[in-house]
Amino acid sequence: MANRHSARFARSGALLASALAALLVVGCGGQSTEYSYPNKQPGGKIDPTGSNKKYDSVLGEGGGFNFLGRSAKTDEGGAGIGVNSFLWRAALDSITFMPLASADPFGGVIITDWFSPPETPDERFKLNIYILDRQLRADGVKAAVFRQRRDPSGGWTDAAVEAKTTIELENAILTRARQLRIAAARP
Secondary structure, eight states: OHHHHHHHHHHHHHHHHHHHHHHHHHHHOSOOOOOOOTTBOTTSOBOTTSSOOOOOOTTOGGGOOOSSSSOSSOOTTOTTSSSOHHHHHHHHHHTTTSOEEEEETTTTEEEEOOBOOTTOTTEEEEEEEEEOOSSOOGGGEEEEEEEEEEOTTSOEEEEOOOHHHHHHHHHHHHHHHHHHHHHHHOO
16 A cells, blocks of 8 residues: 555656656747837836836836835935934034944934033933934934932932023034035035
């Protein structure tokens, strides 16, 4: 009985191998026919409408979705990262004195570790900076400043931060971003 099943599997395997070989031979075909498309564009893309306009994909130019109504192309200074590169670099330049805990250039989030200025060792600061846009705009950056003071027992307690501190930090980042953009535009 085992020999009968072995023979059946051997025959079906041989049949399958023959079918695949036949398909390969037919698929390779002897004669090669090259077709000429009248609407063929550079790069091998064919415009089925005959209008010879730029035709990248069924999703439109660039082939991507446009959820926010913005261009899928890289905006000013945004090549390579997900946010405006001038704002990103300006934010990093503005906080070079603080240790970084995390920096995500695609999400546009910079988080620093706690930093105690040498002048005031009994207080420390932490920053969260968010780059919100791919364009260099005044509302493209948002900062959050956290402050703690050392209590008499040696622990840290949260302390209030003046609203102008956050605004001054955001303005410093924007000023530096403008400087970087002007420097990049010079020949």
